[in-house]
Amino acid sequence: MRLLHQPADSLGHDLTYDDVFMVPAHSAVGSRYDVDLATPDDTGATIPVVVANMTAIAGKRMAETVARRGGLTVIPQDIPIDVVREVVSFVKARHVVHDTPIELAPTQTVAEALSLIPKRAHRAAVVTEGGSPVGVVAEQDCADVDRFAQVRDVMTPPLVTVAADTSPREAFDRLDATAHAALAVAVDAEGRLVGVLTRIGALRATLYRPAVDAAGGLRIAAAIGVNGDVAAKAAALVDAGVDCLVIDTAHGHQDRMLDALRAVRALDPGVPVVAGNVVSRDGTEALVQAGADIVKVGVGPGAMCTTRMMTGVGRPQFSAVLDCAEAARELGKHVWADGGVRHPRDVALALAAGASSVMIGSWFAGTHESPGDLLHDADGRAFKRSFGMASARAVASRTAGESAFDRARKGLYEEGISSSRMYLDPERPGVEDLLDQICSGVRSACTYAGATTLAELHERAVIGVQSAAGFHEGRPLSSSW
Numbered sequence: 001m002r003l004l005h006q007p008a009d010s011l012g013h014d015l016t017y018d019d020v021f022m023v024p025a026h027s028a029v030g031s032r033y034d035v036d037l038a039t040p041d042d043t044g045a046t047i048p049v050v051v052a053n054m055t056a057i058a059g060k061r062m063a064e065t066v067a068r069r070g071g072l073t074v075i076p077q078d079i080p081i082d083v084v085r086e087v088v089s090f091v092k093a094r095h096v097v098h099d100t101p102i103e104l105a106p107t108q109t110v111a112e113a114l115s116l117i118p119k120r121a122h123r124a125a126v127v128t129e130g131g132s133p134v135g136v137v138a139e140q141d142c143a144d145v146d147r148f149a150q151v152r153d154v155m156t157p158p159l160v161t162v163a164a165d166t167s168p169r170e171a172f173d174r175l176d177a178t179a180h181a182a183l184a185v186a187v188d189a190e191g192r193l194v195g196v197l198t199r200i201g202a203l204r205a206t207l208y209r210p211a212v213d214a215a216g217g218l219r220i221a222a223a224i225g226v227n228g229d230v231a232a233k234a235a236a237l238v239d240a241g242v243d244c245l246v247i248d249t250a251h252g253h254q255d256r257m258l259d260a261l262r263a264v265r266a267l268d269p270g271v272p273v274v275a276g277n278v279v280s281r282d283g284t285e286a287l288v289q290a291g292a293d294i295v296k297v298g299v300g301p302g303a304m305c306t307t308r309m310m311t312g313v314g315r316p317q318f319s320a321v322l323d324c325a326e327a328a329r330e331l332g333k334h335v336w337a338d339g340g341v342r343h344p345r346d347v348a349l350a351l352a353a354g355a356s357s358v359m360i361g362s363w364f365a366g367t368h369e370s371p372g373d374l375l376h377d378a379d380g381r382a383f384k385r386s387f388g389m390a391s392a393r394a395v396a397s398r399t400a401g402e403s404a405f406d407r408a409r410k411g412l413y414e415e416g417i418s419s420s421r422m423y424l425d426p427e428r429p430g431v432e433d434l435l436d437q438i439c440s441g442v443r444s445a446c447t448y449a450g451a452t453t454l455a456e457l458h459e460r461a462v463i464g465v466q467s468a469a470g471f472h473e474g475r476p477l478s479s480s481w
């Protein structure tokens, strides 16, 4: 990466995503589909997106959906190991093409259907009998119906049924040719339900490559903190089948982290080890020397994060990523840019700065796939509740097993928001809609830079510094001046 007018260290101040822009360069890349978005960091991800280890965001549904499109989800450190074990087996048992539907028995009620359907962006459930699909219930089928009616009375027969190995292109064409068919129901040779595919799901299956392990199961990561028996927790996670370990604490450049990292490295875990968070070259080098394959970069940019307001500590994220990525690269390692991402452009700029992947939390909270229940405000707008991992709410739950005195002591150090409303974008209510937007933006950014890979994007990117007016100029206008 090169700065347009000056060397990076002559700027005199640090920059964040809004401060910078990328200059288009001569390109020999004929199509945005010629760009390969696979990360170079050995995590097996085929798109540079990682879902942050936040309880309000990263659960099993998020993990399967994002891995099916090539990204990675990090299960938070606060989840008990037996639950993580279940989540990992669930995700690894998912179909890599077909989505996991809500399954209902014919005698379940409309009320149950309506409470479960919002868990799916495709807004429908499949009714099965003895494992075989007998109907589909969409939300509109439940309008003006008694809440205690049974779903067999409101369901419609599946309009498109396909064999599980039908090509996504064929499923797309069959859906396209069938009026009112919202989804194709996929069945195995015995006619049992395997999964569902919407029109857009079939299209996506042709564009993305799932992130899969050697056995063909979807990949998943999990986090641990720096307290307690870190090596034992890491060993238990590896034994549970996680594909990547994340050691995560607010201040990663501290002895407790370095000890934790050395202990995990000594296990020879056989999966990439990520550690953070830091924002300096020194911090990056220390973590790499202690055994990190990937360093997580970002202090204070997170949407739920109050660290900078509480402490004055942090660093504008673009400069933090640029500096740490360079330090990691010199040692043959990588960084993830963690936090502060609100637009596809931020992802493109983090990758241009040298990150191998970008970690996103709050932006994904407002989707059907985040674990929280779908709520509506007084105007009927759908939202989910989110909270930071250092918020009073998260600290109270993390320390539930400790003495009242210790809990009270820890409760004083609040560095995150306990309750925030994250609204669903009516145009893009599912995390896959956001992934489409991000991947389209990054593919396009690569062709503007003349790059076919993320490594080339970093090599070729020319970055300029802009004024607030420059950033403002780039925003679209939703109504007239």
Ligand SMILES: NC(=O)C1=CN([C@@H]2O[C@H](COP(=O)(O)OP(=O)(O)OC[C@H]3O[C@@H](n4cnc5c(N)ncnc54)[C@H](OP(=O)(O)O)[C@@H]3O)[C@@H](O)[C@H]2O)C=CC1
Pocket (backbone or CB within 6 Å): 053, 225, 226, 227, 248, 249, 250, 251, 254, 256, 277, 298, 299, 300, 301, 302, 305, 307, 339, 388, 389, 390, 410, 413, 415
């Ligand atoms: N990226 C970011 O900007 C930030 C992210 N977070 C996220 O919040 C979650 C919880 O992290 P964390 O608060 O580290 O909790 P942890 O449960 O990981 O504990 C952190 C440990 O480090 C010690 N410590 C020393 N200095 C600090 C410090 N300045 N801040 C925090 N702990 C410190 C704490 O001891 P003692 O309590 O006795 O001081 C504690 O033992 C993580 O997911 C983390 O990523 C939190 C803040 C910033």
Ligand SMILES: Nc1nc2c(ncn2[C@@H]2O[C@H](COP(=O)(O)O)[C@@H](O)[C@H]2O)c(=O)[nH]1
Pocket (backbone or CB within 6 Å): 052, 053, 054, 277, 298, 300, 301, 302, 303, 304, 305, 306, 307, 338, 339, 340, 341, 359, 360, 361, 362, 363, 387, 388, 389, 390, 391, 415, 416, 417
């Ligand atoms: N200081 C705090 N940082 C937090 C907290 N919870 C999460 N985080 C960090 O934010 C990113 C995600 O950023 P986002 O802008 O995409 O939401 C996450 O990975 C953590 O590093 C918190 O309570 N305090």
Ligand SMILES: [K+]
Pocket (backbone or CB within 6 Å): 300, 301, 302, 303, 304, 305, 306
């Ligand atoms: K912030």
